[in-house]
Amino acid sequence: DAKTTQPPSMDCAEGRAANLPCNHSTISGNEYVYWYRQIHSQGPQYIIHGLKNNETNEMASLIITEDRKSSTLILPHATLRDTAVYYCIVLLHNAGNMLTFGGGTRLMVKP
């Protein structure tokens, strides 16, 4: 699976959009981009995933560049409860595949 690079930390003001970047320059054509987050000491939580089209759900939007070498997770109106470590993961849709977590980005939402 392709490796990802994320900034170790970011701050965001409450109510503003949080834009979390991820580089995955070695991604292959059939690897998906997944985002999970871990709030404090809870278990990781799925946010969103995509292949090449931009995706949106009730939690976030995922913007994938045309060359697929990078992506951005957007939390449109960050709240204090969005403070967490956000993980960008790329992997094949393959039976038996598992998530490989990197260091993630620690997002701090400030009032």
Added chain:
Amino acid sequence: EAGVTQFPSHSVIEKGQTVTLRCDPISGHDNLYWYRRVMGKEIKFLLHFVKESKQDESGMPNNRFLAERTGGTYSTLKVQPAELEDSGVYFCASSQQGAFSMNTEAFFGQGTRLTVV
């Protein structure tokens, strides 16, 4: 619908003792995963069950760790004998289909915090 549940939430044991962690996946989920996070390090994969069979146990650190999933329902992870470096948070996750083969997500439990003293 109940999520993935793990028991106990915390466990403190002495070095050399045995501890058994339990994970109840979401009902109907064939795939069950164990992960752990050792203090200050990244979350690491341990192993993957499909029903009662071990699909991949490449992440198991050594033979002091034994995972079972009898009957393909709940799973246990036993550490015997426990060492100081086993301290960390152990997460269990489950998914309905062959995870990530058909746009499925993995649901994680709250984890078991294991402290070996």
